[in-house]
Amino acid sequence: MRLKTLEISGFKSFADQTRIDFLPGMTGIVGPNGSGKSNIAEAVRWVLGEQSAKSLRGTKMPDIIFGGSSDRHALNRAAVTITLDNSDHYLKSAYTELTISRRLYRSGESEYLLNGQTCRLKDVTELLMDSGMGQDSFSIISQGRVAAIFNSKPEDRRSIIEEVAGVYKYRKHKEKAQRELDRTMGDLHRVEDIIAELE
Numbered sequence: 001m002r003l004k005t006l007e008i009s010g011f012k013s014f015a016d017q018t019r020i021d022f023l024p025g026m027t028g029i030v031g032p033n034g035s036g037k038s039n040i041a042e043a044v045r046w047v048l049g050e051q052s053a054k055s056l057r058g059t060k061m062p063d064i065i066f067g068g069s070s071d072r073h074a075l076n077r078a079a080v081t082i083t084l085d086n087s088d089h090y091l092k093s094a095y096t097e098l099t100i101s102r103r104l105y106r107s108g109e110s111e112y113l114l115n116g117q118t119c120r121l122k123d124v125t126e127l128l129m130d131s132g133m134g135q136d137s138f139s140i141i142s143q144g145r146v147a148a149i150f151n152s153k154p155e156d157r158r159s160i161i162e163e164v165a166g167v168y169k170y171r172k173h174k175e176k177a178q179r180e181l182d183r184t185m186g187d188l189h190r191v192e193d194i195i196a197e198l199e
């Protein structure tokens with residue numbers, strides 16, 4: 001699996017449609033301070049489902065929409081699309097190429113698309129779960145994150161290791177199964193009570 005292309009439009013400092021092709025090998029992005037390098041990394045995190053405006057250096061999610069500059073009006077929509085080469089089927093999908101898109105309107109309306117089809121955030125999250133590309137994975141390390149990981153609580157650090165090791169998904173499934181089991185036990189106790197009352 002390989003990151004192929006990133007298309008950004010109306011996201012933070014990228015008012016115009018901007019396309020970045022990631023060729024095989026290593027890609028470096030250079031530019032003066034404030035030119036938008038971190039915004040590119042944030043666009044990747046955002047399209048992959050980032051839910052925290054704070055971690056994108058905003059106070060609310062619409063802050064990521066281009067807010068205008070001295071010579072341009074603010075925009076009403078941010079859109080990011082990421083294209084992944086999945087010819088090795090590293091992501092559990094039959095597609096050899098996957099596009100994930102996310103759009104947000106100033107009204108608060110938002111949508112996700114998988115290969116051009118509207119989908120839920122859950123579909124994106126499940127596709128990426130345990131791939132190392134999930135929201136809290138190590139694939140993108142922003143400024144200050146290393147210090148934050150060292151200073152985090154042991155249980156938070158454990159979640160990070162579980163995601164990397166690929167067991168996070170199973171822990172989530174186990175928690176869900178446990179909740180269903182508890183509910184069923186509750187129902188059984190209720191049935192026993194009713195039977196006891198009838199006897």
Ligand code: ATP
Nearest residue numbers: 012013033034035036037038039063064065066067
């Ligand atoms: P540094 O090298 O200092 O870390 P950088 O190249 O990583 O800088 P970014 O932090 O990505 O730069 O970009 C910051 C710029 O993005 C600022 O000029 C800021 O005004 C602009 N910016 C952030 N959010 C928006 C927005 N919603 N609308 C317009 N511009 C924005």
